[in-house]
Amino acid sequence: MKFIHAADIHLGNPFIGLDQTLPSQFKKSVQQSTLTAFKSLINSSITENIDFLIISGDLYNAAQNSPQIQEIVSQQFERLNSAGIPVYLSFGNHDFEANKQNHLSWPENVHVFEQNVETKYLTLKAGESIALTGFSYQTQRQTKKIINDFPVKMQSVDYQIGLYHGAVGIDGDPYAPFSVSDMLQKNYDYWALGHIHMRQTLNNQPFIGYSGVLQGLNRKEIGEKGYYLVTSKNHVLVPEFYDISPIIWEELILSEVSDELDLINQVLNYKHNKITFLSVKITADLDETVIQRLASGTTLEKLREKASVNLWVVNLTITHELLTLLAADNIDQKYWLESFEKIFSDFVISDYVSNQAPTFVRDYFMGEEGKSSLQNKMQQLIQSRKV
DSSP, rough: OOEEEEOOOOTTTOOBBOTTOOOHHHHHHHHHHHHHHHHHHHHHHHHOSSEEEEEOOOOBBBOOOOOHHHHHHHHHHHHHTTOOEEEEEEOSSSSGGGGGGGGOOOOOTTTOOSOOEEEEEEEOSSSSSEEEEEEEOOOOBBSSSSGSOOOOTTTTTSSSEEEEEEOBOOOOOOOOOOHHHHHTTTTTTTEEEESOOEEEEEEEETEEEEEEOOOOOOOTSSSOOEEEEEEETTEEEEEEEEOOOSSSEEEEESSOOHHHHHHHHHHHHHOOOEEEEEEEESSSSSOOOHHHHHHHTTTHHHHHSSSOTTEEEEEEEEEEHHHHHGOTTTHHHHHHHHHHHHHHHHHOOTTSOOSOOOOOHHHHHHHHHHHHHHHHHHHHHHHHOOO
């Protein structure tokens, strides 16, 4: 048996963390990145001649989607239908009730899980019987432990696989909370998890884990992204990761920098083999002249001019210790840092964002990624006013 486990494709999601200076040669790749990754997933499914494809939530970035996205999804699912490959799909917190919206009809090989836990059955050409159990989100928040509604593995099937879009937690947590022990008690052969964008394993055998996003969506989602190709070996389902993201986000930490030229050379020598968006963090001790050039954006501009056609330097950041050199001389440095940290520890985005703002915007800025982005922006503004 062979199948693919994918999740969190987020079709239609714009990248976060890129400014308007992004060159035109990158813009189309960015706009098409999630669609490109999705098409690569379909290509791999056909090339590998898998028995079925699992998508564990958040195929879409929202419940309603553009006609272009609807057309592409329909075409790609039809390709799988022509190849005799069924799709088992659940909707997550981003695309909840997507199947209730107006969209192009899908071919008969696509099986969507309803909003209550249900089990679908499949018999492979080799005669093996498979049960797939899952659910789709009823609302954007799913605070109930849906895992409690999953049945124990049926003895009449060779393999039972769980599709679960959620996060480890307790009753009341927002994203279908569960525990690993909850899942182990069901005796399933594989748990195809979605929701967490970072690839990770919660249990090895039986496998319980996240395949992560197909395409990193912001500078925090660094490294290779893709899917798991799962094969049966001695009745154990074993996942193997495959990278298919057209764009990769990376982070480079420079702890030793002699001067600006050395900094630029280290960044330009960064090894990459596909379009790479690179965030550079500098922890080295630098003289004040270099710090001022960093703060003003001069060094970043020079880097972007010299970088290869497949490398875009997203930002250059320096540590708080270096930031203190830019603070006014008459401000106590210890008080400066403590005050700066307190601003963000007490900051509540909901006090400042309109209730009319899209939910995903509010969620983003209430999370660690959004808070970090605001903090970095504030640092940049402070630095620019001190040079």
